[in-house]
Amino acid sequence: MSPPLIELIGATKRFPSGTGSVHTAVSDLTLAVRPGEFVAVVGPTGCGKSTTLSLVSGLQPPSAGQVRVHGRPVESIPDGVGYMFQTDAVMPWRSVLDNVASGPRFRGVPKAEAREQAADWISRVGLAGFEKYYPHQLSGGMRKRVALAQTLVTSPRILLMDEPFSALDVQTRALMQDELLRLWSGTGAAVIFVTHDLEEAVALADRVVVLTASPATVKDVFDVGLPRPRRVEELRLTEEFLAIYREVWESLRTEVEKSRAGGRTDVA
Template sequence: MDTTAAIELRGVTKRFATEGPEPYTALRDLDLEVGPGEFCAVVGPTGCGKSTTLTLVAGLETPSEGTVRVHGKPVSGITPEVGFMFQTDAILPWKTVLDNVSAGPRFRGVGKREAFADARDWIRRVGLSGFEDRYPHQLSGGMRKRVALAQNLINEPRVILMDEPFSALDVQTRSKMSTELLALWDLTRPAVVFVTHDLEEAIALADTVVVLTAGPAATIKARFRIDLPRPRVVQEIRFDPRFVDLYQQIWEALRAEVDLAYSQITATPGQEDA
Protein backbone atom coordinates (compact mmCIF):
# COMPACT_ATOMS: atom_id res chain seq x y z
CA MET A 1 0.00 0.00 0.00
CA ASP A 2 1.37 3.41 -1.05
CA THR A 3 1.69 5.64 2.04
CA THR A 4 3.10 8.65 0.17
CA ALA A 5 1.04 11.77 0.80
CA ALA A 6 -1.04 12.89 -2.15
CA ILE A 7 -0.33 16.52 -1.22
CA GLU A 8 2.41 17.78 1.06
CA LEU A 9 3.32 21.36 1.94
CA ARG A 10 6.24 21.84 4.34
CA GLY A 11 7.29 25.17 5.83
CA VAL A 12 5.54 27.05 3.03
CA THR A 13 5.67 30.83 3.02
CA LYS A 14 4.24 32.85 0.16
CA ARG A 15 4.95 36.56 -0.36
CA PHE A 16 3.55 38.86 -3.03
CA ALA A 17 5.14 42.06 -4.27
CA THR A 18 3.27 45.25 -3.40
CA GLU A 19 3.55 48.92 -4.36
CA GLY A 20 5.06 49.62 -0.95
CA PRO A 21 8.56 48.80 0.31
CA GLU A 22 7.51 45.52 1.94
CA PRO A 23 5.97 42.46 0.26
CA TYR A 24 2.66 41.06 1.46
CA THR A 25 3.00 37.71 3.25
CA ALA A 26 -0.09 35.64 2.49
CA LEU A 27 1.06 32.40 4.13
CA ARG A 28 3.83 31.72 6.64
CA ASP A 29 5.39 28.41 7.68
CA LEU A 30 2.37 26.35 6.59
CA ASP A 31 2.46 22.56 6.91
CA LEU A 32 -0.33 20.58 5.26
CA GLU A 33 -0.58 16.91 4.35
CA VAL A 34 -3.46 15.23 2.52
CA GLY A 35 -3.44 11.46 2.09
CA PRO A 36 -4.43 9.51 -1.04
CA GLY A 37 -8.22 9.45 -1.33
CA GLU A 38 -8.66 11.96 1.50
CA PHE A 39 -11.25 14.73 1.25
CA CYS A 40 -9.83 17.78 3.03
CA ALA A 41 -11.81 20.99 3.50
CA VAL A 42 -10.02 24.26 4.27
CA VAL A 43 -11.87 27.03 6.11
CA GLY A 44 -10.80 30.41 7.38
CA PRO A 45 -11.69 34.09 7.26
CA THR A 46 -11.55 36.16 4.09
CA GLY A 47 -7.98 36.92 3.02
CA CYS A 48 -6.33 34.08 4.91
CA GLY A 49 -4.67 32.47 1.88
CA LYS A 50 -7.06 29.60 1.17
CA SER A 51 -7.03 30.14 -2.58
CA THR A 52 -3.27 30.80 -2.54
CA THR A 53 -2.78 27.37 -1.00
CA LEU A 54 -4.61 25.82 -3.94
CA THR A 55 -2.58 27.72 -6.53
CA LEU A 56 0.64 26.52 -4.90
CA VAL A 57 -0.48 22.89 -5.11
CA ALA A 58 -1.61 23.38 -8.72
CA GLY A 59 1.74 24.85 -9.69
CA LEU A 60 0.19 28.18 -10.69
CA GLU A 61 2.32 29.89 -8.03
CA THR A 62 5.65 28.97 -6.47
CA PRO A 63 6.38 29.23 -2.74
CA SER A 64 8.72 31.94 -1.49
CA GLU A 65 10.02 29.42 1.05
CA GLY A 66 9.33 25.76 1.74
CA THR A 67 8.37 22.84 -0.48
CA VAL A 68 5.21 21.63 -2.20
CA ARG A 69 4.93 18.01 -3.35
CA VAL A 70 2.21 16.05 -5.13
CA HIS A 71 2.53 12.28 -4.72
CA GLY A 72 6.10 12.73 -3.53
CA LYS A 73 7.27 14.82 -6.48
CA PRO A 74 8.19 18.49 -6.09
CA VAL A 75 5.74 20.81 -7.86
CA SER A 76 7.70 22.78 -10.45
CA GLY A 77 4.88 23.71 -12.82
CA ILE A 78 1.33 22.80 -13.73
CA THR A 79 0.82 19.14 -12.85
CA PRO A 80 -1.25 17.11 -15.35
CA GLU A 81 -2.68 14.80 -12.66
CA VAL A 82 -4.23 17.72 -10.76
CA GLY A 83 -7.73 18.98 -11.59
CA PHE A 84 -8.93 22.45 -10.57
CA MET A 85 -12.51 23.69 -10.16
CA PHE A 86 -12.76 27.45 -9.79
CA GLN A 87 -15.46 29.66 -8.29
CA THR A 88 -16.47 30.82 -11.74
CA ASP A 89 -17.21 28.43 -14.59
CA ALA A 90 -14.14 27.43 -16.58
CA ILE A 91 -16.17 25.82 -19.35
CA LEU A 92 -15.80 27.24 -22.87
CA PRO A 93 -18.92 29.20 -23.89
CA TRP A 94 -18.51 28.51 -27.62
CA LYS A 95 -18.40 24.72 -27.17
CA THR A 96 -21.21 22.28 -26.50
CA VAL A 97 -21.41 20.18 -23.35
CA LEU A 98 -19.99 17.21 -25.25
CA ASP A 99 -17.10 19.23 -26.66
CA ASN A 100 -16.32 20.76 -23.25
CA VAL A 101 -16.24 17.43 -21.44
CA SER A 102 -14.22 15.69 -24.17
CA ALA A 103 -11.69 18.53 -24.48
CA GLY A 104 -9.29 17.13 -21.86
CA PRO A 105 -8.90 13.65 -23.36
CA ARG A 106 -8.63 15.09 -26.88
CA PHE A 107 -5.91 17.50 -25.70
CA ARG A 108 -3.99 14.50 -24.35
CA GLY A 109 -4.17 12.77 -27.73
CA VAL A 110 -7.19 10.49 -27.28
CA GLY A 111 -9.05 9.89 -30.55
CA LYS A 112 -12.29 11.75 -31.18
CA ARG A 113 -14.51 8.65 -31.10
CA GLU A 114 -13.06 7.38 -27.81
CA ALA A 115 -13.06 10.84 -26.24
CA PHE A 116 -16.71 11.38 -27.17
CA ALA A 117 -17.67 7.95 -25.82
CA ASP A 118 -15.95 8.67 -22.50
CA ALA A 119 -17.50 12.15 -22.40
CA ARG A 120 -21.00 10.77 -22.94
CA ASP A 121 -20.43 8.33 -20.08
CA TRP A 122 -19.40 11.12 -17.70
CA ILE A 123 -22.23 13.36 -18.90
CA ARG A 124 -24.57 10.52 -17.96
CA ARG A 125 -22.92 10.13 -14.55
CA VAL A 126 -23.44 13.80 -13.72
CA GLY A 127 -27.09 13.61 -14.78
CA LEU A 128 -26.94 15.55 -18.05
CA SER A 129 -27.85 12.90 -20.62
CA GLY A 130 -29.78 14.59 -23.39
CA PHE A 131 -27.90 17.88 -23.00
CA GLU A 132 -24.80 16.90 -24.97
CA ASP A 133 -25.50 19.44 -27.74
CA ARG A 134 -26.42 22.36 -25.47
CA TYR A 135 -24.17 25.37 -25.01
CA PRO A 136 -23.29 26.78 -21.56
CA HIS A 137 -25.64 29.77 -21.92
CA GLN A 138 -28.52 27.28 -22.33
CA LEU A 139 -27.80 25.64 -18.95
CA SER A 140 -28.67 26.58 -15.37
CA GLY A 141 -25.95 27.34 -12.86
CA GLY A 142 -26.20 23.87 -11.34
CA MET A 143 -26.00 22.23 -14.76
CA ARG A 144 -22.87 24.19 -15.62
CA LYS A 145 -21.30 22.96 -12.38
CA ARG A 146 -22.12 19.40 -13.43
CA VAL A 147 -20.35 20.02 -16.72
CA ALA A 148 -17.32 21.33 -14.82
CA LEU A 149 -17.31 18.23 -12.62
CA ALA A 150 -17.45 15.91 -15.63
CA GLN A 151 -14.76 18.01 -17.31
CA ASN A 152 -12.44 17.37 -14.35
CA LEU A 153 -13.31 13.76 -13.54
CA ILE A 154 -13.02 12.46 -17.10
CA ASN A 155 -9.28 13.10 -16.85
CA GLU A 156 -9.09 10.76 -13.81
CA PRO A 157 -7.04 13.21 -11.73
CA ARG A 158 -5.34 11.87 -8.63
CA VAL A 159 -5.85 15.26 -6.97
CA ILE A 160 -8.76 17.69 -7.31
CA LEU A 161 -8.58 21.27 -6.03
CA MET A 162 -11.89 23.06 -5.53
CA ASP A 163 -12.10 26.77 -4.80
CA GLU A 164 -15.64 27.45 -3.50
CA PRO A 165 -17.10 25.79 -6.59
CA PHE A 166 -20.74 25.97 -5.43
CA SER A 167 -20.75 29.41 -3.79
CA ALA A 168 -22.79 31.05 -6.56
CA LEU A 169 -25.62 28.49 -6.35
CA ASP A 170 -28.81 28.79 -4.31
CA VAL A 171 -28.92 26.88 -1.02
CA GLN A 172 -31.01 23.95 -2.27
CA THR A 173 -28.97 23.45 -5.45
CA ARG A 174 -25.75 23.79 -3.48
CA SER A 175 -26.72 21.00 -1.07
CA LYS A 176 -27.78 18.74 -3.91
CA MET A 177 -24.56 19.39 -5.83
CA SER A 178 -22.54 18.60 -2.70
CA THR A 179 -24.23 15.21 -2.36
CA GLU A 180 -23.66 14.50 -6.05
CA LEU A 181 -20.01 15.52 -5.67
CA LEU A 182 -19.54 12.95 -2.90
CA ALA A 183 -21.10 10.20 -5.03
CA LEU A 184 -18.85 11.05 -7.99
CA TRP A 185 -15.76 11.39 -5.79
CA ASP A 186 -16.45 7.92 -4.39
CA LEU A 187 -16.11 6.39 -7.88
CA THR A 188 -12.36 7.07 -8.14
CA ARG A 189 -11.46 8.55 -4.71
CA PRO A 190 -8.95 11.24 -5.72
CA ALA A 191 -7.44 13.38 -2.98
CA VAL A 192 -9.48 16.59 -2.67
CA VAL A 193 -8.72 19.98 -1.18
CA PHE A 194 -12.00 21.92 -0.98
CA VAL A 195 -11.88 25.59 -0.02
CA THR A 196 -15.07 27.06 1.43
CA HIS A 197 -16.35 29.82 3.70
CA ASP A 198 -19.27 27.59 4.70
CA LEU A 199 -18.41 25.55 7.80
CA GLU A 200 -21.49 23.33 7.44
CA GLU A 201 -20.48 22.50 3.86
CA ALA A 202 -16.94 21.67 5.00
CA ILE A 203 -18.08 19.26 7.72
CA ALA A 204 -20.70 17.59 5.52
CA LEU A 205 -18.18 16.82 2.77
CA ALA A 206 -14.82 16.22 4.36
CA ASP A 207 -12.72 13.61 6.13
CA THR A 208 -10.60 16.42 7.60
CA VAL A 209 -11.33 20.09 8.20
CA VAL A 210 -8.34 22.46 8.42
CA VAL A 211 -8.76 25.91 10.01
CA LEU A 212 -6.44 28.70 8.86
CA THR A 213 -5.60 31.74 10.97
CA ALA A 214 -6.47 35.26 9.87
CA GLY A 215 -4.09 36.87 7.41
CA PRO A 216 -1.64 38.27 6.73
CA ALA A 217 0.94 35.52 7.36
CA ALA A 218 -1.77 32.91 7.79
CA THR A 219 -0.95 29.39 8.89
CA ILE A 220 -2.82 26.34 10.13
CA LYS A 221 -4.48 26.81 13.51
CA ALA A 222 -6.19 23.44 13.93
CA ARG A 223 -7.14 20.19 12.19
CA PHE A 224 -10.28 18.20 12.89
CA ARG A 225 -11.01 14.62 11.88
CA ILE A 226 -14.61 14.28 10.67
CA ASP A 227 -15.77 10.87 11.88
CA LEU A 228 -19.24 10.97 10.33
CA PRO A 229 -20.24 7.78 8.47
CA ARG A 230 -20.14 7.51 4.69
CA PRO A 231 -21.94 7.54 2.33
CA ARG A 232 -23.43 10.89 3.32
CA VAL A 233 -26.46 12.82 2.14
CA VAL A 234 -25.51 16.45 2.73
CA GLN A 235 -29.12 17.55 3.21
CA GLU A 236 -29.54 15.00 6.03
CA ILE A 237 -26.14 14.65 7.71
CA ARG A 238 -26.56 18.11 9.28
CA PHE A 239 -29.17 16.64 11.66
CA ASP A 240 -26.74 14.05 13.05
CA PRO A 241 -25.88 14.89 16.70
CA ARG A 242 -22.20 14.26 15.95
CA PHE A 243 -22.38 16.86 13.17
CA VAL A 244 -23.60 19.43 15.70
CA ASP A 245 -20.77 18.51 18.10
CA LEU A 246 -18.16 18.90 15.37
CA TYR A 247 -19.63 22.20 14.26
CA GLN A 248 -19.38 23.60 17.78
CA GLN A 249 -15.76 22.43 18.18
CA ILE A 250 -14.59 23.81 14.85
CA TRP A 251 -16.50 27.06 15.22
CA GLU A 252 -14.72 27.68 18.52
CA ALA A 253 -11.40 27.53 16.65
CA LEU A 254 -12.66 29.55 13.69
CA ARG A 255 -14.59 32.28 15.51
CA ALA A 256 -11.56 34.10 16.92
CA GLU A 257 -9.95 34.22 13.47
CA VAL A 258 -13.12 35.56 11.86
CA ASP A 259 -13.39 38.23 14.57
CA LEU A 260 -9.73 39.20 14.07
CA ALA A 261 -10.10 39.44 10.29
CA TYR A 262 -13.25 41.55 10.68
CA SER A 263 -11.55 43.91 13.12
CA GLN A 264 -8.69 44.39 10.65
CA ILE A 265 -11.11 45.25 7.85
CA THR A 266 -13.16 47.71 9.95
CA ALA A 267 -10.29 49.35 11.83
CA THR A 268 -9.71 53.03 11.08
CA PRO A 269 -6.22 54.03 9.89
CA GLY A 270 -3.75 54.06 12.74
CA GLN A 271 -5.77 51.74 14.97
CA GLU A 272 -4.30 48.46 13.66
CA ASP A 273 -1.18 48.69 15.82
CA ALA A 274 -2.85 50.28 18.83
Protein backbone atom coordinates in the same frame (compact mmCIF):
# COMPACT_ATOMS: atom_id res chain seq x y z
CA MET B 1 -1.11 4.29 6.22
CA SER B 2 -0.32 5.26 2.65
CA PRO B 3 2.26 8.03 2.13
CA PRO B 4 0.95 11.55 1.48
CA LEU B 5 0.00 12.41 -2.08
CA ILE B 6 0.18 16.15 -1.32
CA GLU B 7 2.62 17.77 1.11
CA LEU B 8 3.18 21.38 2.06
CA ILE B 9 6.20 21.66 4.35
CA GLY B 10 6.76 25.09 5.88
CA ALA B 11 5.40 26.67 2.70
CA THR B 12 5.39 30.46 2.53
CA LYS B 13 4.17 32.68 -0.30
CA ARG B 14 4.96 36.39 -0.61
CA PHE B 15 3.59 38.83 -3.18
CA PRO B 16 4.68 42.39 -4.00
CA SER B 17 2.01 44.84 -2.84
CA GLY B 18 0.84 47.94 -4.66
CA THR B 19 2.82 50.14 -2.26
CA GLY B 20 6.17 48.59 -3.10
CA SER B 21 6.32 46.45 0.02
CA VAL B 22 5.87 42.67 0.24
CA HIS B 23 2.69 40.96 1.42
CA THR B 24 2.90 37.47 2.96
CA ALA B 25 -0.20 35.49 1.98
CA VAL B 26 0.63 32.19 3.69
CA SER B 27 3.41 31.53 6.17
CA ASP B 28 5.06 28.29 7.32
CA LEU B 29 2.11 26.23 6.09
CA THR B 30 2.42 22.49 6.77
CA LEU B 31 -0.23 20.04 5.57
CA ALA B 32 -0.36 16.49 4.19
CA VAL B 33 -3.19 14.84 2.24
CA ARG B 34 -3.25 11.13 1.46
CA PRO B 35 -4.86 9.31 -1.49
CA GLY B 36 -8.63 9.02 -1.11
CA GLU B 37 -8.76 11.70 1.60
CA PHE B 38 -11.16 14.64 1.45
CA VAL B 39 -9.74 17.69 3.23
CA ALA B 40 -11.72 20.93 3.57
CA VAL B 41 -9.89 24.19 4.23
CA VAL B 42 -11.64 27.05 6.03
CA GLY B 43 -10.44 30.40 7.28
CA PRO B 44 -11.29 34.09 7.37
CA THR B 45 -11.93 35.95 4.12
CA GLY B 46 -8.64 36.92 2.51
CA CYS B 47 -6.44 34.69 4.65
CA GLY B 48 -4.76 32.78 1.82
CA LYS B 49 -6.95 29.73 1.16
CA SER B 50 -6.88 30.10 -2.64
CA THR B 51 -3.15 30.80 -2.52
CA THR B 52 -2.72 27.39 -0.88
CA LEU B 53 -4.41 25.73 -3.86
CA SER B 54 -2.22 27.71 -6.25
CA LEU B 55 0.89 26.33 -4.55
CA VAL B 56 -0.32 22.73 -4.82
CA SER B 57 -1.36 23.18 -8.46
CA GLY B 58 1.96 24.67 -9.49
CA LEU B 59 0.34 27.92 -10.62
CA GLN B 60 2.43 29.74 -7.99
CA PRO B 61 5.86 28.70 -6.68
CA PRO B 62 6.49 28.93 -2.92
CA SER B 63 8.71 31.77 -1.73
CA ALA B 64 10.07 29.47 0.98
CA GLY B 65 9.48 25.92 2.17
CA GLN B 66 8.46 22.94 0.04
CA VAL B 67 5.40 21.76 -1.88
CA ARG B 68 5.43 18.11 -2.97
CA VAL B 69 3.01 16.08 -5.08
CA HIS B 70 3.60 12.36 -5.68
CA GLY B 71 6.68 12.78 -3.47
CA ARG B 72 8.33 15.22 -5.89
CA PRO B 73 8.77 18.99 -5.64
CA VAL B 74 6.12 20.93 -7.56
CA GLU B 75 7.91 22.87 -10.30
CA SER B 76 5.03 23.04 -12.81
CA ILE B 77 1.44 21.80 -12.98
CA PRO B 78 1.65 18.16 -11.79
CA ASP B 79 0.15 15.30 -13.75
CA GLY B 80 -3.22 14.09 -12.57
CA VAL B 81 -4.51 17.35 -11.09
CA GLY B 82 -8.09 18.52 -11.65
CA TYR B 83 -8.92 22.11 -10.67
CA MET B 84 -12.50 23.36 -10.21
CA PHE B 85 -12.80 27.10 -9.72
CA GLN B 86 -15.50 29.25 -8.16
CA THR B 87 -16.33 30.53 -11.66
CA ASP B 88 -16.87 27.61 -14.03
CA ALA B 89 -14.46 27.29 -16.93
CA VAL B 90 -16.92 26.13 -19.58
CA MET B 91 -16.27 27.52 -23.07
CA PRO B 92 -19.39 29.34 -24.32
CA TRP B 93 -18.75 28.54 -27.99
CA ARG B 94 -18.63 24.78 -27.39
CA SER B 95 -21.44 22.34 -26.72
CA VAL B 96 -21.68 20.42 -23.46
CA LEU B 97 -20.19 17.36 -25.18
CA ASP B 98 -17.24 19.27 -26.64
CA ASN B 99 -16.61 21.11 -23.37
CA VAL B 100 -16.28 17.86 -21.45
CA ALA B 101 -14.27 16.21 -24.24
CA SER B 102 -11.77 19.07 -24.34
CA GLY B 103 -9.67 17.69 -21.45
CA PRO B 104 -9.08 14.24 -23.00
CA ARG B 105 -8.48 15.85 -26.41
CA PHE B 106 -5.84 18.14 -24.89
CA ARG B 107 -4.12 15.03 -23.53
CA GLY B 108 -3.99 13.46 -26.98
CA VAL B 109 -7.01 11.14 -26.81
CA PRO B 110 -8.52 10.59 -30.29
CA LYS B 111 -11.67 12.61 -30.95
CA ALA B 112 -14.10 9.68 -31.04
CA GLU B 113 -12.71 8.19 -27.82
CA ALA B 114 -12.71 11.59 -26.08
CA ARG B 115 -16.35 12.12 -27.01
CA GLU B 116 -17.22 8.65 -25.75
CA GLN B 117 -15.56 9.40 -22.39
CA ALA B 118 -17.31 12.78 -22.28
CA ALA B 119 -20.73 11.25 -22.99
CA ASP B 120 -20.21 8.78 -20.14
CA TRP B 121 -19.40 11.56 -17.65
CA ILE B 122 -22.23 13.76 -18.89
CA SER B 123 -24.55 10.88 -18.06
CA ARG B 124 -22.91 10.35 -14.65
CA VAL B 125 -23.52 13.98 -13.65
CA GLY B 126 -27.17 13.74 -14.69
CA LEU B 127 -27.08 15.65 -17.98
CA ALA B 128 -27.81 12.88 -20.47
CA GLY B 129 -29.80 14.44 -23.31
CA PHE B 130 -28.07 17.81 -23.00
CA GLU B 131 -24.93 16.91 -24.97
CA LYS B 132 -25.71 19.31 -27.83
CA TYR B 133 -26.73 22.24 -25.62
CA TYR B 134 -24.55 25.30 -25.19
CA PRO B 135 -23.68 26.89 -21.82
CA HIS B 136 -26.05 29.85 -22.29
CA GLN B 137 -28.92 27.37 -22.56
CA LEU B 138 -28.19 25.84 -19.14
CA SER B 139 -29.06 26.83 -15.58
CA GLY B 140 -26.33 27.63 -13.07
CA GLY B 141 -26.60 24.19 -11.50
CA MET B 142 -26.39 22.48 -14.89
CA ARG B 143 -23.27 24.50 -15.76
CA LYS B 144 -21.70 23.33 -12.50
CA ARG B 145 -22.48 19.74 -13.49
CA VAL B 146 -20.69 20.36 -16.78
CA ALA B 147 -17.71 21.80 -14.89
CA LEU B 148 -17.69 18.77 -12.57
CA ALA B 149 -17.73 16.40 -15.56
CA GLN B 150 -14.89 18.43 -17.13
CA THR B 151 -12.85 18.00 -13.98
CA LEU B 152 -13.50 14.28 -13.45
CA VAL B 153 -13.37 13.01 -17.04
CA THR B 154 -9.56 12.83 -16.94
CA SER B 155 -9.63 10.65 -13.78
CA PRO B 156 -7.51 13.04 -11.68
CA ARG B 157 -5.66 11.69 -8.67
CA ILE B 158 -5.89 15.13 -7.05
CA LEU B 159 -8.97 17.38 -6.98
CA LEU B 160 -8.46 21.03 -6.07
CA MET B 161 -11.78 22.81 -5.54
CA ASP B 162 -11.99 26.54 -4.84
CA GLU B 163 -15.51 27.33 -3.55
CA PRO B 164 -17.04 25.57 -6.56
CA PHE B 165 -20.65 25.77 -5.35
CA SER B 166 -20.69 29.18 -3.65
CA ALA B 167 -22.73 30.90 -6.39
CA LEU B 168 -25.56 28.35 -6.32
CA ASP B 169 -28.85 28.61 -4.46
CA VAL B 170 -29.19 26.57 -1.27
CA GLN B 171 -31.17 23.68 -2.78
CA THR B 172 -28.97 23.32 -5.86
CA ARG B 173 -25.85 23.57 -3.72
CA ALA B 174 -26.96 20.66 -1.53
CA LEU B 175 -27.67 18.56 -4.63
CA MET B 176 -24.22 19.32 -6.04
CA GLN B 177 -22.57 18.43 -2.74
CA ASP B 178 -24.27 15.03 -2.81
CA GLU B 179 -23.27 14.59 -6.46
CA LEU B 180 -19.65 15.38 -5.68
CA LEU B 181 -19.53 12.84 -2.85
CA ARG B 182 -21.19 10.19 -5.03
CA LEU B 183 -18.83 10.71 -7.97
CA TRP B 184 -15.68 11.01 -5.82
CA SER B 185 -16.42 7.92 -3.72
CA GLY B 186 -14.18 5.01 -4.65
CA THR B 187 -11.94 7.01 -7.01
CA GLY B 188 -9.04 7.20 -4.58
CA ALA B 189 -8.55 10.87 -5.47
CA ALA B 190 -7.21 13.24 -2.83
CA VAL B 191 -9.37 16.36 -2.47
CA ILE B 192 -8.54 19.81 -1.11
CA PHE B 193 -11.80 21.75 -0.94
CA VAL B 194 -11.69 25.45 -0.06
CA THR B 195 -14.91 26.94 1.29
CA HIS B 196 -16.26 29.80 3.39
CA ASP B 197 -19.20 27.60 4.41
CA LEU B 198 -18.35 25.68 7.58
CA GLU B 199 -21.46 23.47 7.25
CA GLU B 200 -20.27 22.46 3.77
CA ALA B 201 -16.79 21.71 5.08
CA VAL B 202 -18.01 19.43 7.88
CA ALA B 203 -20.59 17.69 5.69
CA LEU B 204 -18.11 16.79 2.96
CA ALA B 205 -14.71 16.27 4.54
CA ASP B 206 -12.71 13.64 6.39
CA ARG B 207 -10.70 16.46 7.98
CA VAL B 208 -11.31 20.19 8.33
CA VAL B 209 -8.24 22.43 8.39
CA VAL B 210 -8.67 25.84 10.05
CA LEU B 211 -6.30 28.54 8.81
CA THR B 212 -5.39 31.60 10.81
CA ALA B 213 -6.07 35.18 9.80
CA SER B 214 -3.61 36.48 7.20
CA PRO B 215 -0.87 35.48 6.79
CA ALA B 216 -2.38 32.02 6.90
CA THR B 217 -0.87 29.09 8.68
CA VAL B 218 -2.55 25.96 10.03
CA LYS B 219 -4.21 26.66 13.37
CA ASP B 220 -6.16 23.42 13.96
CA VAL B 221 -7.05 20.20 12.17
CA PHE B 222 -10.30 18.40 13.07
CA ASP B 223 -11.15 14.81 12.16
CA VAL B 224 -14.73 14.40 10.95
CA GLY B 225 -15.71 10.93 12.10
CA LEU B 226 -19.07 10.87 10.36
CA PRO B 227 -19.85 7.66 8.45
CA ARG B 228 -19.94 7.44 4.67
CA PRO B 229 -21.82 7.40 2.38
CA ARG B 230 -23.35 10.73 3.41
CA ARG B 231 -26.52 12.58 2.45
CA VAL B 232 -25.70 16.19 3.14
CA GLU B 233 -29.14 17.52 4.10
CA GLU B 234 -29.87 14.57 6.39
CA LEU B 235 -26.43 14.74 7.98
CA ARG B 236 -26.83 18.39 8.99
CA LEU B 237 -29.72 17.48 11.27
CA THR B 238 -27.77 15.00 13.40
CA GLU B 239 -26.31 15.71 16.83
CA GLU B 240 -22.96 14.26 15.72
CA PHE B 241 -22.73 16.83 12.92
CA LEU B 242 -23.67 19.71 15.20
CA ALA B 243 -21.09 18.69 17.81
CA ILE B 244 -18.26 18.74 15.24
CA TYR B 245 -19.57 22.01 13.75
CA ARG B 246 -19.51 23.73 17.15
CA GLU B 247 -15.97 22.53 17.87
CA VAL B 248 -14.61 23.75 14.53
CA TRP B 249 -16.50 27.05 14.73
CA GLU B 250 -15.00 27.79 18.15
CA SER B 251 -11.55 27.61 16.55
CA LEU B 252 -12.54 29.53 13.41
CA ARG B 253 -14.49 32.24 15.21
CA THR B 254 -11.46 33.83 16.86
CA GLU B 255 -9.64 34.03 13.51
CA VAL B 256 -12.66 35.63 11.84
CA GLU B 257 -12.76 38.22 14.63
CA LYS B 258 -9.03 38.94 14.19
CA SER B 259 -9.51 39.34 10.45
CA ARG B 260 -12.41 41.75 10.90
CA ALA B 261 -10.49 43.77 13.44
CA GLY B 262 -7.50 43.99 11.09
CA GLY B 263 -9.63 44.80 8.05
CA ARG B 264 -7.57 42.59 5.76
CA THR B 265 -9.69 41.28 2.88
CA ASP B 266 -7.37 42.02 -0.05
CA VAL B 267 -5.81 38.61 -0.62
CA ALA B 268 -7.52 35.34 -1.48
